[in-house]
Amino acid sequence: MREEILLGAVAYDPKVVTIWTGFRAWLRDQGLPFDYVLYAHYERQAEDLAAGRIDAAWHSPLAWLRTRRLASAAGVETRPLVMRDTDRDLTSVIVVRSDSAVHTPADLKGRTIAVGAVDSPQSTLIPLRHLAALGLTPGTDFEVLRHDTGVGLHGDHIGGERDAARALMAGAADAACMIDTNHLLFGQEGTLPPGGTRLLARTDPFDHCVLAAGPSLDADRAGRLTELLLSMSYEDPVVRRLLDLEGLTQWLPGRETGFGQLTEAVDMTGFYDGDGRVTADGYLP
Amino acid sequence: MTTVGPPAPGTTRLDLGTLGFEQGAHLLLARALRGTPRGAAVEVAGTDPALLPHLTAWCRHEGHEVRAAGTGSRDAGRGADTGGAPVVAYVRPGALADARLSGAARAGGPEPERMAERAPLHWGLAARGALVEAGGPDVPFAVVDRDVAWTDLAPRLYRQATAGQWDPYTAVDWDEPFTLPDEIEAAVVQVMTYLVENEQAALVVPGRLLVQVHPHFREVLQLLAVQAADEARHVEVFTRRALLTGGGMGTSSAGGRASLATLLTEPDFSIASFLLSVLGEGSFLNLLSFLERHAPDPVTRRISHLVRQDEARHVAFGVGHLEHRAGVDPRLHGRLRAAVERRHDALIGTAGLNRDVFDSLVLLAAGSWAPEDIRRGWQAVARLQTDMDDGRRHRLSRLGFPDDEAAELSALHTRNFM
Ligand SMILES: [Fe+2]
Numbered sequence: 001m002r003e004e005i006l007l008g009a010v011a012y013d014p015k016v017v018t019i020w021t022g023f024r025a026w027l028r029d030q031g032l033p034f035d036y037v038l039y040a041h042y043e044r045q046a047e048d049l050a051a052g053r054i055d056a057a058w059h060s061p062l063a064w065l066r067t068r069r070l071a072s073a074a075g076v077e078t079r080p081l082v083m084r085d086t087d088r089d090l091t092s093v094i095v096v097r098s099d100s101a102v103h104t105p106a107d108l109k110g111r112t113i114a115v116g117a118v119d120s121p122q123s124t125l126i127p128l129r130h131l132a133a134l135g136l137t138p139g140t141d142f143e144v145l146r147h148d149t150g151v152g153l154h155g156d157h158i159g160g161e162r163d164a165a166r167a168l169m170a171g172a173a174d175a176a177c178m179i180d181t182n183h184l185l186f187g188q189e190g191t192l193p194p195g196g197t198r199l200l201a202r203t204d205p206f207d208h209c210v211l212a213a214g215p216s217l218d219a220d221r222a223g224r225l226t227e228l229l230l231s232m233s234y235e236d237p238v239v240r241r242l243l244d245l246e247g248l249t250q251w252l253p254g255r256e257t258g259f260g261q262l263t264e265a266v267d268m269t270g271f272y273d274g275d276g277r278v279t280a281d282g283y284l285p
Numbered sequence: 286m287t288t289v290g291p292p293a294p295g296t297t298r299l300d301l302g303t304l305g306f307e308q309g310a311h312l313l314l315a316r317a318l319r320g321t322p323r324g325a326a327v328e329v330a331g332t333d334p335a336l337l338p339h340l341t342a343w344c345r346h347e348g349h350e351v352r353a354a355g356t357g358s359r360d361a362g363r364g365a366d367t368g369g370a371p372v373v374a375y376v377r378p379g380a381l382a383d384a385r386l387s388g389a390a391r392a393g394g395p396e397p398e399r400m401a402e403r404a405p406l407h408w409g410l411a412a413r414g415a416l417v418e419a420g421g422p423d424v425p426f427a428v429v430d431r432d433v434a435w436t437d438l439a440p441r442l443y444r445q446a447t448a449g450q451w452d453p454y455t456a457v458d459w460d461e462p463f464t465l466p467d468e469i470e471a472a473v474v475q476v477m478t479y480l481v482e483n484e485q486a487a488l489v490v491p492g493r494l495l496v497q498v499h500p501h502f503r504e505v506l507q508l509l510a511v512q513a514a515d516e517a518r519h520v521e522v523f524t525r526r527a528l529l530t531g532g533g534m535g536t537s538s539a540g541g542r543a544s545l546a547t548l549l550t551e552p553d554f555s556i557a558s559f560l561l562s563v564l565g566e567g568s569f570l571n572l573l574s575f576l577e578r579h580a581p582d583p584v585t586r587r588i589s590h591l592v593r594q595d596e597a598r599h600v601a602f603g604v605g606h607l608e609h610r611a612g613v614d615p616r617l618h619g620r621l622r623a624a625v626e627r628r629h630d631a632l633i634g635t636a637g638l639n640r641d642v643f644d645s646l647v648l649l650a651a652g653s654w655a656p657e658d659i660r661r662g663w664q665a666v667a668r669l670q671t672d673m674d675d676g677r678r679h680r681l682s683r684l685g686f687p688d689d690e691a692a693e694l695s696a697l698h699t700r701n702f703m
C-alpha cells in the first residue's frame with residue numbers, strides 16, 4: 001500500500017496545477033501524506049481509480065458513474081467522499097432566441113438544437129435526456145448540432161457550451177443547451193445579448209463533480225482526507241484562496257442522490273455499458 | 286430547492302421589476318441581503334423570465350440559500366395583488382456572507398499621523414487606511430520601516446514641490462537674443478554637459494529609491510516621484526542651453542563618471558539619500574548660485590536660478606530624513622561616516638572633477654582671457670569650493686556630527702562635487 005494518498009485530477013485548464021499544488025501543500029501541512037497526478041482526460045482517470053492505480057480522484061459526474069460501473073464489474077468498492085457546495089442542485093436550461101416561433105418543447109420537432117461536447121453532462125447528455133422524457137427523441141425528432149471542444153474533459157471545458165450559444169445567435173440552431181450558470185455568464189459577457197434568449201425548458205436539479213475514493217484507499221485514510229477537507233474554512237485566508245480558485249465556499253459530504261438524470265442519459269445513449277466500457281458512438285477522448 | 290409557504294416574519298421584499306441578473310440584479314440582491322439578519326429572508330420579485338435560474342446560480346456561488354416560490358401556491362399570487370411583480374424566490378443570507386473580511390485589518394490610518402511604524406508586506410499596494418482582506422501575496426518592498434525613509438517634512442515638501450513645478454518650455458525666454466565670444470560659449474556648453482551628466486545621476490537615484498519604499502509611506506514616494514520629475518526638467522533645460530547656439534556637447538570625464546557611478550550602487554535608502562542629497566545636491570546649491578552670478582547670458586542665469594529652487598527642496602528632504610533617522614538610530618552616524626570613507630577610497634585613484642569643467646568655471650567667472658580676469662576667476666572658483674565645504678559642514682553639524690568630524694568628512698567628499 002502506498003503511504004501517500006494519490007489523487008488524480010484532469011488538467012482541463014492550467015489553473016488545475018495551481019489548485020492541486022495548493023491543496024497538496026495544505027493537506028501535507030495538516031500532516032496528511034498527499035500527492036496528485038494529472039490526467040489528460042477523464043476516461044483514463046476513471047479506469048485508474050477503479051483499478052487502484054490512484055487512491056482518489058476529483059471526478060466529473062460522468063467519470064464517477066463510469067468508475068462505479070467499472071468497480072462493480074470488478075467486484076471492488078468505490079465511494080464518494082466530498083463535493084463542493086456549488087456541485088449540488090444545478091440545472092441546465094434549453095433556450096431559444098427571444099423572437100423565436102418556438103414556444104413549447106414540442107415546437108422543437110424538426111428543428112436543430114445546439115449542444116456542447118458529446119461527453120458534457122450539463123450541455124448535452126442531461127438536456128437531451130430531458131427532451132427525450134418530454135417525448136422528443138434526439139436525432140429523430142430534431143437534429144443535434146454538437147460542439148466537440150475538449151472531448152474527454154466531460155464538459156469541463158466551457159468552449160463547447162459557448163459555441164452552442166453562438167450557434168444559436170448565429171441562426172445555425174433553433175435552441176441551445178447549457179448549464180444555468182453559463183447562461184448567466186454568457187449574458188453578462190455578451191455572448192448572448194441580455195434578454196435576447198428565452199427559456200424554453202429547465203431540467204430538474206442534478207449534482208456535479210465529486211471527490212471519489214477507489215478500492216486502494218482504506219477507510220482510515222479516506223476518513224482522514226474527508227475530515228480535513230470538510231474542516232476547510234472560508235474564513236481562513238490561506239484556505240480561502242484555494243476555495244476561490246476551485247469555486248466553492250465549503251466542502252460538503254458526497255452524496256449519490258443527484259446522478260439519476262445522468263444515469264438515465266448514459267443508458268439512453270449507450271454512452272457506457274453496464275460494466276463501464278465506453279460504447280458511445282464516435283467518442284474518442 | 287423546496288416549495289415554501291408564506292414568508293417567515295422578518296422577510297423583506299425586493300422588487301427587481303424587469304431587471305435581470307445579466308444586467309446587475311445581483312447588486313440589488315446583495316444589498317438587500319446585507320441588511321437582512323441571519324435567519325431572515327429576502328422575498329425576491331421580478332418579471333425577468335430567467336430570474337429564477339440566474340438567481341439560483343448566483344446564490345449557489347455566493348453560498349446563499351434559495352427557496353423557489355412555488356407556482357400555484359399562494360406565493361405566486363403575492364405581489365400581483367399589490368400591483369407589484371410576482372414573487373420568484375426567497376433568499377436567506379449564507380453563513381459565510383461576511384467571511385471574506387474575517388481577519389481583515391486596517392492598513393493604518395489615511396493621515397500621516399496614523400501610519401504604521403512598520404508596513405506588512407501583504408498590504409502591498411493597498412491604500413493607507415484601507416480595510417485589507419487577509420491573504421494575498423507579499424510584495425517584497427525593501428523599506429518597510431517608517432524611520433528608514435520618513436521625515437515629517439515629507440507631506441509639506443510634496444505640496445511645495447507640486448506648487449513649484451515650472452514648464453521648461455515657457456519658464457525660460459529661450460528666444461532672448463545674446464551673443465557670446467566663442468570660447469565663453471564653449472565654456473557654457475562644457476558646464477552644461479557636466480550638469481546634464483550629474484542631473485541624470487540625480488534622476489536615476491530617486492527612481493531607484495522610490496521602488497524600494499513600501500507605498501504605505503506614500504508621501505515619500507510622491508516626493509521622490511516629483512524629485513525625479515524635477516531632475517528630468519533639469520536634464521531638459523541644461524541640454525537645451527548647451528545646444529542653443531547650434532554647437533555640440535562638451536566632454537565627459539572618466540573620473541566624473543566614476544564618482545556618479547558610486548551613487549548608483551548604494552543600496553541603503555538613508556545612505557544613498559545622504560550621499561546624493563545632503564552632500565552632492567547640497568554642493569550643487571553653491572554651484573548653481575555661482576552660475577547664476579557669473580552667467581554670461583540671460584538663459585544660463587535663468588535656468589540656474591530655477592534649478593536651484595528645486596535643488597533646495599531636494600536637500601531639505603535629505604537633511605530632514607537624516608535628522609529624523611538620526612533621532613531614532615544611534616548607529617546612523619557611524620554608518621554615514623563609513624559610507625563617506627568607503628566612497629573616498631573607491632574614488633582615490635580617479636581624477637575627480639573634469640579638468641575641462643574646472644577651467645570653464647574659471648573662464649566664466651573671469652569673463653575674459655585677460656590675466657587679471659583669470660586671477661579673479663580662479664579666486665572665485667576657489668571661493669566656490671570653500672563655500673561648498675562650509676555648506677557641507679553646516680549640514681553635517683545639523684545631523685549631529687561634531688565640528689571636527691564634520692570638517693573631516695566634508696574634506697573627504699568627492700572632488701566631482703556630486
Ligand atoms: Fe537637479
Ligand SMILES: [Fe+2]
Nearest residue numbers: 487566596599
Ligand atoms: Fe536634485
